[in-house]
Amino acid sequence: MRKAFIFLTIIFIGLFLASAAGEKTQDIEAKGAESKEIQGQKESQETLQFTAGGHVLGFRKGDMFIASSDHALRIEFVNSRPVSPREEGKSPDTENTSQAAKPLGKVSYRNLWEGVTLSYEKYRSGVVKSTYYIQPGGKNKVDPVDQIRLRYNVPLKVDKSGNLLASFETGQMKESRPVAWQEIRGRRVPVEASFRSLGKQEVGFRIGSYDPQHQLVIDPTLIWNTFMGSAGYDCGTAIAVDTSGNVYVTGYSGDWGTSPDPVNSHAGGTDAFAAKLDNSGARVWHTFMGGFASDNSYAIALDTGGNVYVAGESGAQWPPGDPKSEKTVNGHTGSGNLDIFAAKLDSSGTLMWNTFMGSLDSDTYPHLAVDIDGNVYVSGWSSAQWPPWTPPDTKSDKTVIGHAGGTDAFAAKLDSDGALVWNTFMGGTAADRANAIAVDTGGNIYVAGESGDWGTPVTGGEYAGGTSDAFAAKLDNNGAYQWHTFMGGAGSDLGTAIAVDTGGNIYVAGNTGDWGSPLNPHAGGQDAFVVKLDNNGAYQWHTFMGGTGSDLLRGIALNTGGNVYVAGSSRATWGTPLTAYAGGTYDAFAAQLNSSGTYQWHTFMGGTGSDLGQAIVVDTDTPPNVYVAGESNAWGSPVTGGAHAGGYDAFVAKLTETTEINIRQDTTDIPDGGSYDFGSQKINGDMDVTFTIENTADLNLTLTTPITITGTNADQFSVQQQPSSPVTSGGGSTTFDIRFSPTSLGAKTASISIANNDSDENPYDIDLTGTGKYELTITAGTGGTTDPTAAVYPYEAVTNEDITAIPDSGYRFWNWTGDASGTNNPVTVTMDSHKSVTANFSDMATKFVIINPADSTAGTATTVTVQAQCTDSSVDTLYNDDVTLVADGSATGGGLVNISSGVGTLSINDTVAETVNLSLSGGGGLDISSTQDVLFSPGAATQFVILDPADQTAGTATTVTVQAQDTNNNVDTSYDDDVTLAADGSATGGGLVDISSGVGTLSINDTVAETVNLS
Structure with a gap:
């Protein structure tokens, strides 16, 4: 399951600080005997061996080592579980290499300590990176982090910056201070982390509070920063990067001394400089440019041949007799004011040419771009028309549009040898300044800056008033004006950087007050802004960045994916940065937007002083690295040889962008190397589970191949739906479905592998588990329950299960149906397949009921039925007992009624025509309140009967009654007819x-x- 993780990322920098002058600096140095000792230990134990950063790395149960021919570092995992290292993936250059020489990809120790997985992987700017994945759940008992204990074979020290130093006789190896972080629904939350000393040679970790329900991650990661400069004021103003990841920075500085020696020495005062750093931040070369006056460089660019171009301003001709002057194409005007200069260096930093441009007044703040043919384009500020120059030619001859007065923005083109091709001015009578320039693949030139109103701007891009508006302008390759547009509001708005993408869209950055309808609202004061224009200058969108303080943008760059990167400075924190604001007057920052202007991330760089970001560039790596240059007081942990020299130094910082794959099932995070349990599933049934892949980082996540399932029981799992790709950055997601379909009893295991472009989690592996089961379905009919309770029960092995039927009050158990039968209670069911059993119940009799008998005639019997009934008046057909029927009057036949299957009968007769009441007695505890009446009616008359008349005295009459009677002497009341009464004698x-x-x-x-006889 995807649970919460802490990622404690430690970088083995692999750069040694020599402990004494003159000693050779190496990546790792230790006694050769130590190397032999480690290589000789546990020879029988299997070792995974790899190479990285010029070292051999070995991974075994319980420890790992980093070694060269004469030194070795060993790290033991104290009190760890006996976990074997596992190679997670293959490095792309591992083919046709021996095991001992195999480049490192990624090695993991899964669950090395309870809830802790440790991985090692190749790291471009050092030897190896270790990452600890801390699973949640154990924090209520013992925090899993507290279990981590590492024992080194050399003394340890934690420096002031929190880095761990492993000391050898001839140097030190440095592990970067650990960082810990969380991703909480797209918001990055840092977690405080540091090394915890556990003795002279042992170390663990100490972390702050964290939310155990979410995965932890950081992105981008500060890989290195380095300072360049003197004890005075040194400023890095621009940066470029080549396809090999080498970084080039320019600016202005005092003398750096001779460590290492510059290609060209410092001339005094403030000189322009250019420097080359390798991918790890180590200085390859640096050189100075300038004369005895002030020389400042503001722009740098590269061509495809590795040549370096810089542009700046210079107060005087560069000294004669110096090799620089011999390569000057056009000399300084010598006016005592600043002239623009451009210079070309080869890939080793040697000056190839330099040239000056400008008027007799001040010409300042140039920027440059280089096209694929090596032509150089320069923009800046100029206070007057450019005068004639040497050799005898005139700048004015090559001026496309003349100077309009005041300060004008200018653009100029030089060929690959530094000769002026053309120059042009832009602006009106107010101050107009070009602060940035870019060139597209068609040779069109784009300029950004600040300006008063001039010309006829693009419709919708009219001047808004105020002190100045930001502007952008397009020129063709001959310097001919194409269009310009204004951006801003009623305040002061500055365009400071410009870039153009492969589709011809233009991106302008700067700082401004509030205006328009931005994607992200203005926060107050001066905010940084980015505007997108189409190739005709039409507005597309703009957005603001910053807080309530002053926020300045000075650099912009694009990558091939269309993302926009900017660098600048902020006086206060804002938003949710990846790295927190450090305080001081300003912190440098870098930020990313996507091509639609949507915010992706930002991060601060700096310390408690003033730190200014001046330039930014992105390389072509996947994922790309971001490089920022600027000026700074000391901060962070610079690479070896790049320590802060005092005052303000130029700095270069490298940030690595990443993708970040996170997988969850519902709301539960599943880490790389984690597992998901399907639980028990009915054999030959299907269980589908949906998983979600999220990308919480800055680049689109690419799923390079379909998800595959491998392992012992791979045939028991299947991918029902593949995820879509790419997964967009900044919280994009996709889903995939896995089905578990067991075909037999018992535990099943497999794993899924998700190939992707997340460098530290590729492939992303999840172990799958599930158990095949038989199911017993128990059902209870009306009138009872069962033990076990009616439900569906899993059986993961063949088992005999006893089931008991329990009738409710007024009910009795009837029988079993389904996969059990009969009336045995309990019944035993053998679970050797899926089974279904139903317990049936019936009502019990609660009363005797006399069913209304038919009336009869006197002397003719009638049948009386008695039923044993349930509460719902149904007959209890299981009832077999007796009850006594009582008949009153002259009736005969009452007595014991034999009840069989719930019913009994008895014949009742009465020769007397009357109503007979029937009732019950006895009954064995059942209700006997039931009564009925039976009417016995007289039969048809068969005789006339003279009732005995009363005797009387002679002469007094007496009444004689004659009845029509049935055979039982009952009067036939239905008889109506006459009869003759005869009296003898004298009557x-x-x-x-x-x-x-x-x-x-x-x-x-x-x-x-x-x-008297009557007849």
Whole structure:
């Protein structure tokens, strides 16, 4: 998983400071015996061997060494885990080399201490760079950093700058002060870091507080800075870099002495200088140019042949008799004022020619550009028309547009031998100054500066008023005016630098008050600005940089990717810099924008004095290196031989731009060399996980090849979606999907490798783990639960699992279905494949219910049904027991009802026509409150019955009742008809009896005392 990391980056500079005069300076020096001792130790242990910086590097379990033929440095990893070193990638020049001579690429010790991975990799400006990757998670117990303990084979010392010095008899090896940082969603957050002395020969690290949820990184990294100069005032004003990474700087200075000897010696006072530094910042040569007056150089450029061109101002002819004067194309005007000079040096610093340009008044602050044919273009300030010169020719003859008065901006072209081809002036009657010049591949010239109103500017680029406006102008290769435009507001606006890209777009930098609609708002005071124009001078965009103090831009450069780099100075901090503002009057700064003007990064350089950035250049490396020149009090840790000499020195600083690949899954960071666990996944199932690649640095991140999966179980993982490339700088992202599809039980391992152009994390490797599992799906039906609880369970090995069904109250276990059957409870399931088991439950009876019986006729039985019912009135078909049915009245047949499968019946009869109430008793604890009524109705009449009449005295009538009855002597109330009542003897009143509802009456009388028979 992508977790938080601290990157503690240590650079083995590999430059030795001689301990005594006359001793030979070497990269690393120690006794030869020590080298033999290290090479002879642990011979049986496997050693990875490489070369870097003129040394052999060996990596083993527990230690590493850096050695040459007669000295060696060994570093032991104290109390570390027994981790073998791993070669992470191959250096591009490793083909056809033996193991012992193999150039170093990258070697890692993964999890060397718990949560700590250490890597070593090739470093262009030294021998080797070590980086510690600190994983989070252990900080609540013991901070992983506290585990790191290194034991050296030589005495150690931490200098005032925080660098670690390893002392040998003849010199020292220096490891740069560690830096630690974090990337928190595109914002770089530095973390305080330093060496921690643990004894005479042991060291660890001390870091400040950090957020363990985010990866840590720094970019760009200050690789080296060096000072050049005397004890007086020395200023670096311009810088250039060749394709080999050599750096050329110019400026003005007092004498530097003779260490090393200059190509041409100092003439006195302030002289212009040029110097060449190699890629590591070491001085290759330097030379002075000038006479006894003041000579200042402000511009430098290179041609394809390695020649160096400088331009500046000079107060007098350079001394006669000196080799310089013999190579002067055109002499100084001798007016006592400053003239412009241009000079050409070969690749070793030897003067090839110099020439002067200017008027009898002051001509100052030149800048220059060189085209592919070696023609030189110079711009600057001039106070008057240029007079005739020697040899007999006139500058005025070659002037395209004449001087307009006051101070005018000028541009001039010299051929490759220094001869003037043409010159021209730009401006009006106010002060007009050209501060920068550039030339495109077609030979067109672009000038930037500051000016009052003049001419007819490009539409939309009119003069805005105020003290001055920044301006840009285009000339063709013959010096003919093409267009000009103004930039700025109502205050003072200065154009100080200009560059043109391959598409002909123009970028102007300077400082200004607020104006227009910028991409980034003005912060107050004087802010730095960058403006983009198209090739016709039409405005495209502008942006501001800076804080509430004064912010000045003096240099601009472009790289092949269209990014814009600027250098300048700030009086106070602003934004979120990569390196914090150090204080003092000014700090130098460098910044990058993309081609759309969007801010990418900025960084400060300097100490507590005044540090001014004057020029910037970018090389063609991938990623590019950025070089800044300026003037400074002492700061930082300059390279050997580049120590501060006092007062103000010229400085050169090299910054390395990088890409920075970060990978996360959701919100969890996964470091290079980290891992991601898919967990358990159903066999023959798929689990897709999306990962995000972020680029938090300054260059676009290129993913050079598709993601590949390797390892023991590579066939169990697959890339479902490849990431897109490039990933844009400054927080761009892309995603890729990995699928885990196990086909068998057990742990699976593989790894993915992401090839990219991040120099210290290429390839970016992530270990993948996952486990194939069988799944048991347990389901509980309505009315119960199971143990284990109903869910899906993984099984990573064949296992017998017992499952118990647990019915709820009012329910009973019924049976198992699925991959288990029957009624055994618990049931055992063998997990040798995917299984699914369901526990089924049924309701239990809670009551007896008498189902409403059918009514009947008296004497005819009716069937009564009794059910054992659940709470939802369903029949409990599992119930088998008895209950007693009670029938009241004359009914017969009540008694024990045998309940089987939840139902029982009993026959009830009653010869009496009546309603019989049915109820229950007993019931085994079930509810027996259920009752029902059964109506027994009389049957059809089968007989007339004369009810016994009351006896009576003779002469008094008595009532005789006749009923129509059924066979059970019940009155048939439905009968309506007549019957004749016959009375014998002397009785009277007999006759027809009207039967209604089964009953009729008739009165009988007899005056004779006798028994009367009725029929």
